[in-house]
Amino acid sequence: MVEILLDATVRAGTPILFATLGAILNERAGIINLGIEGLMLIGALAGFAGTFYSGSPLIGILAAFAVTFAAGSIHALITVQLRGNQIVSGLAMTMFGIGVTALFGRGMVGQTISGLERLPIPGLSQLPIIGRAFFQQDLLIYTSFVLVFLLWFFLYRTRIGLALRTVGENPAAADTCGISVSLYRFLAVTTGAGLVGIGGAYLSLAMTPMWIENMSAGRGWIAVALVIFSGWSSGKAMFGAYLFGGITAMQLRFQAIGTDISTHILQMLPYVFTILVLVVSTIRLQKGSSQQPQGLGLPYDREDRK
């Protein structure tokens, strides 16, 4: 019972985890991205279509990354090069994503693919309780484990990561040091978008191996809230994503065993919980437990330098 619930938790949390990591990469460079929801949908459709036409989920994942990388470059161009309003551009991306995936997903509705397979890791997968949840999973889940570590290592242990954080904290200082603010921001936004896309692909390749219009169902927005919860760190993002995975898993479990509570009320849980988490983490943020990048949300114009 616990094993099954834990397994469902990890699987439901993974798309949110990828999306949150992508959003953290964006915001570390100082760019808010409210287009996560739309990018997830684009990733989900690209991943599904790529797998459908090639027969290989691996190609699907690459397609999801590439297509959302390209879509993310629209947000990057507007917010970085053209110094446009980041909030509106993100909202536009979400609308755009919902719309284009509805349009191009028409032919994919009702199609089936063989989704990602589980690849048990010999030995570890037999561990009690955690074996099934963490070591009998598919390729993308293992990738997400590595990615959590890689993102931390990149941001805190590499020179480029330090430069990226500087760009997010104080772009004028970074500029003075000869770091190209626009190049770093552009690549952070597009690469982050690519990661969000892989999160979307997880929905259509592993969780429910099919394409459904608007299948992200608010997960992108949950990721946006989780970025604040995580204090812009990848480790806490993992914890937060699994927290939400756990709630989803429990909600599904409740529905399966049948309770007196209406399914509609149960389905509200993740959204109510997002608000609660957001309130708590915002209050903690004000108490100084962690800090958001100082340059977050502000376009950088060299002429404004003081």
Next chain:
Amino acid sequence: MKLVIERRDISSTLLRLTAPVVSIAVALLFAGVLILAAGINPFDAYREILYEAVGSTYGLSETLVKATPLIFAGLGVSLAFRMQIWNIGAEGQIYMGAMGATWVALFSGLENHWLLMIAMFCAAFVCGGLWAGVAGLLRARWSVNEVIVTLMMNYIAILLVNYLIYGPWRDPQGFNFPLTAQFADAARFANFFDTRLHSGFFLALFCALLLYLFMERTIWGYQIKVIGSNPQAARYAGMRTGVAIFAVLFLSGAIAGVAGLSEVAGLQYRLQHGISSGYGYTAIIIAWLARRSALGVIIVSLLMGILLVGGDSLQMLWQLPIAFVYAFQGLILFFLLGSDFFIQYRVKLIKGVQGG
């Protein structure tokens, strides 16, 4: 040769006014490419949209019908924009307004038409307002990001309405369909010209006028503008920004809530699925395109009304999903944001290397 970007001393008024028009035109072009890629001739599609939406009296009336909730919601969102507050939750506020109005219509026991109208209006106003007020309170008290809260409240509102129409409010005579009983005649808006056009449209226009007067002729409107453009100065001047944030989000949600009233009392006569098919999201782009002006909201809402009526018929003709309208709206926003750059900056080509 060198490309130089320099800030304009005064932003160009000509560009400012033409930018929305150009953005829509370019977005039409790109949307055309997308439609083409989906295997449909874009010229046929656009001709069809225009023909359906403005080619006949009935089409025109349908456009006004679609524009009605958009005007309400657009006004609500643009009011919050004035104070740099992002109300992304008009969709949920519409649902809540519809819920409040439905409760009065079905369960209050009132029978007098005008009493019902006033009570339904108040219920929709308060329900929509409180729904947005949650975000207002959290933002004012703890600076919680209102974008995420208002958005999450959308999902919760839709699920709450679903709960009601699948559960306690389901019409016992409704053959198990998820909808409430029909409203009595006394709880319905009047219709005009033998079309579906109803009083809600005129109420929306009146609402726009009131909001204009509120913003331009009252001290509160002035305060909202000051807080929006310079919160620090407002605080020095002794304005209570926290109270203002809550009040503005409440009012913003309340106006969007009236859109819900208008949909159930003017059009559907019951609470059911899809009371709002994304009007609340379209309202965001309306508010942005209208550059916060009440008149602008009306004009852009009418344009979006055309798009929605046309979109409906494209769906019937070519199974083009109605959600495609979002893609078009997203494109408009992208180009509008892009054009802002050229309003504020000048791009010059300078010969030689001495420039820059």
